Amino acid sequence: MAAVTESVRLETEGDIALVVVDNPPVNALSWHVRQGLFDGINQAVAGGAKAIVVMCDGRTFIAGADISEFGGGAPQAAGLPEVQAAMENAPVPVIAAIHGTALGGGLEVALCAHYRVALGSAKFGLPEVNLGLLPGAGGTQRLPRLTGVPKALEMMTSGRHIGTDEALECGLVDELAHGDLSALRTAAIGFANRAIAENMPLLRVRDRNDKVEAAKGDTELFAKFRKSIARKTRGFLAPEYNVQCVEAAANLSFEEGLKVERKLFLELMTGPQSQAQRYYFFAERAANKVPGIDKDTPLVDIQKCGVLGAGTMGGGIAMNFANVGIPVTIVERDQEALDRGLAVVRKNYERSRSITPEMVEQRMAMITGSTDKADFADCDIVIEAVFEDMELKKTIFRELDQICKPGAIMASNTSALDVNEIASVTSRPESVIGMHFFSPANVMKLLEVVRGDKSSDTTVATAMSIGKRIGKIAALVGVCHGFVGNRMLFMRRIEADRIILEGATPAQVDRVLFDFGFPMGPFAMSDLAGLDIGWKAENSKGETLRDLMCESGRRGQKNGRGYYTYDSETRAATPDPEVEQIIKDFATGKGIEQREVSDQEVLERCLYPMVNEGAKILEEGIAIRGSDVDVVWVNGYGWPVYRGGPMHWADSVGLTEIVEKIKGYSALGGRHWELSPLLERLAAEGGKLSNYSN
Ligand SMILES: NC(=O)c1ccc[n+]([C@@H]2O[C@H](COP(=O)([O-])OP(=O)(O)OC[C@H]3O[C@@H](n4cnc5c(N)ncnc54)[C@H](O)[C@@H]3O)[C@@H](O)[C@H]2O)c1
Incomplete structure (x- = not known):
């Protein structure tokens, strides 16, 4: 055994050399890994090895680039293409032995081996698209040559990881091993010995054209694929560029294809979208860190969760906990509301494609319904999701204060109310916090954790950590009306409502924001939510546009008429001249002159x-x-x-x-x-x- 660099060593087993990477935690392609692989392969060849196995220590094969080198500043070392060439052009068989995840640059390295052996639990993917990029080390040209065009298109534009069943079927992997890392090592050495004994060819992926041949000149295949991802990838440049690279792999020589890959990669890398997506990647990781609260802050051990209210939000919140195996007690004010709420939860599970009927029952079994808040007594956290009414919330928190066990966290899912005021009615404001989920709560990733003036570090740290455990992206915010998200949304709303009086139409405003990249604009959003939320006919005096809309029977999507008219079958929205007239008349009444708004x-x-x-x-x-x-x-x-x-x-x-x-x-x-x-x-x-x- 000999160290090649600080993270790569060379071992020998009979005729076989093993180049082993040990760069915790995920064997990222740091400069010393690249240099080590390059030197290791060359030393193995020079030393007379008859076959070479490339593998990794620890929990995974190379899981991708070293993101800490993104900003530059790493010492000069062998580049990835040089490492790849050393593997691909080695005069003896090179076998990649893969466990954990071979992602991005890691998979691009594995694609340069002549053969791939993997543990059954391994996963493979080219997730660059998620950072607004494409695999820039030949992956776009090699993957389709190995797996065929359709699979490569799907993997590269979605960034999805595939398992070994799929990898074996599409040719990405040649042989599976079962067990632990040493089983993989044994299997890879066995494969290498066979390669020597049987004089297996040195299969360079770059030379294999049989699988891309079928797609050559097949413009329809690519057109169809583009159409299939159009909705999901609207506005994103990287998915389209990934498609163009696969198209190049089908239609051009490997070398020409590489040139296309390089050009498009550089364009993405230096363009605003990838810059934004890479920025955002780090932003999400940073959000989890709370300055001033250190890692050793004791957490409340959450073994059981309570949810008050089984309405739109309560049901979804309960699902999040049940999904990760935390038992939930959900309390409603009466049996009817409880039954209704639980039926919605069940329906949501049944509708979910990724959940089998058996799993539906398992998840439902995690949720216990009740009409008695006293059943919260053994919960470690209780999340209140009743109507948005301060007096009601205060009454409830007074009760929770009597019921909840000492140390239990008492959280409110309020969208905008003052968490300090809610906490003030309890004897333990240090245990009170806002946990603002978004609708639908079982789907939306965001969790605003609202720190009250008196929320303790333990309460804050527990809320952030439980957020992560239930698969949310938690951001810590302070108390103010609407917190971060809704407070900013309110500002947009004021101006959107104003600008339609000046002559822009709701459809124009929605289109501009849709084209900017939002899933929908503010007026389509209002129609979806219902124009009559918080509106009461008996109090309506035609003083606001909303009053007028509701008075004329426009309630939104639910009755097919809101800012738009909705087709009863397709639910397609069409701008309605009647609405424009209502707006115009209202504006005229207010003395606002209508004009063309850009x-x-x-x-x-x-x-x-x-x-x-x-x-x-x-x-x-x-x-x-x-x-x-x-x-x-x-x-x-x-x-x-x-x-x-x-x-x-x-x-x-x-x-x-x-x-x-x-x-x-x-x-x-x-x-x-x-x-x-x-x-x-x-x-x-x-x-x-x-x-x-x-
Ligand atoms: N709907 C959203 O998009 C959304 C998003 C984020 C936060 N929120 C907030 O979540 C909370 C709940 O909103 P929602 O949309 O789920 O409302 P909802 O009307 O759908 O559900 C509220 C539920 O609370 C129950 N309830 C009322 N008083 C109760 C009591 N005393 N005891 C037990 N149950 C009681 C009601 O029966 C109802 O089922 C509100 O504070 C709201 O501002 C809502």
Whole structure:
């Protein structure tokens, strides 16, 4: 055994050399790994090995690039192409022995071996698309040559990891081993010995054209595939570029295909989308860290969860816990509401394609319904999800204070109410916190954890950690009306409602925001939620546009008429001239002159107040970091990740430009146009919102 570099060693077993990577935690392709692989292969060849096995110690094969080297600064070392060439051109068989996950650059290395042996539990994928990129080390040209075009297209545009069944079937893996790492080693050595004995050919993936032949010139195959991913990948550049690379693999020589890959890779790498997506990757990881609360803060051990209210949110929240095996007690005010709520939970499980009927029963068995809050007595956390009414919430928290065991966390799912006020009615405000889930709560990834003035470190750390355990992306925020997400959303709403009185149509506003990358605009969103939420006919005096809409029987999608008219069968939305007339008449009554409003103005007036509010949120210390604001918006409100989030986007537009525009729009009036001093200062200093941190 000989060390080649600090993370790679060379071993010999008879005629076989093993080049072993040991670069914890995930054997990323750091400079010393690349250099070690390059030197290791060459030393093995020079030493007369008759076959070479490339494998890794620890929990996984090479899991990808070393992201800490993304910013540059690593010492000069062999590049990945040189490592790959050393493997591919070795005069003896090279076998990659794979366990854990072979992802990105890791899989691109494995694709340069002549053969691949894997443990049954291994996973394979090219997830670059998720960072707005494509595999830039020949992966786009090699994968289709090994697996065929359809599989490569699917893997590269989705970033999905495949298991060994699939990998074996599509030719990505030649042989499976079962057991632990030493079983893999034995199997790989066995394979290598056979390769020597049987004089197996040195199969270079780059030379194999049989599997791509069928797709050569088949424009329809690619057109169909593009259509199949169009909805899911709308606005993203990287999926399309991945497709173009596979097209090149089918139609061009390997060398020409590599040139296409290189050109498109560089374009993505230097373009704004990947920059935003890579920024966002780190933003999400940062959100989990709370300055001032150290890692050793004791956590409440959550073995049982209580949920109060089995409505829209309560049911979904309960599902999150049941899904990870935490028993839930869900309490409603009466049996009928409870039965209704549990039936919705069951239906949601039954509708889910990834859940078998057996699993539905298992999950349902984790949820116990009750109409008695006293059943929360043995819960380690109780999450309240009753109506959004401060008096009701206070009454409930007084009761919970009597029922919950000492140390249990008492959380509210309020969307906007003052968590401090709720906590104040209890004898233990240190155990009270906001846990703001998003609808549908079993699907949406975001969790705003709302820290009250008195929430203890243990309470905060437990809420953040349980969020992670149930598969959410948790961002810690402070108390204010609407917290981070809704507070910014309110600002957009004010201006959207205003601009339609000035002459933009709801359809125009929605289109501009849809084209920006949101799943839908504010008016389509209102129709979906229902225009009559919080509206009462007896109090309606035709004073607001909403009053007028509801009074004329427009309730949104639920009755087929809202800002749009909905087709009863297809649910397709069509702008309605009657709505435009209602808006026009209302505006005229208010003395507002209608004019043509440009798309650019719509965009600026909807989004700049959000940026301004985001800056105010930061200066008030409601969010810890600018990037946390982005995490909230990408995960909770469908801000397109390829634009990074409102703070990153504002930086990319230019803060000076935004400040100037806000000053211009401030004549329109309203607190949302009052310029944030922080925003003004950062613009003047050339600072950024996205890397601002409190
Ligand atoms: N719907 C959303 O999109 C959304 C998103 C985030 C947060 N929230 C917040 O979540 C909370 C619940 O909202 P929702 O949309 O689920 O409302 P909902 O009306 O669908 O459900 C509320 C449930 O609470 C039950 N309830 C009321 N008083 C009760 C009591 N005293 N004891 C037991 N059960 C009681 C009701 O019977 C009802 O089933 C609100 O605070 C809301 O602001 C809602």
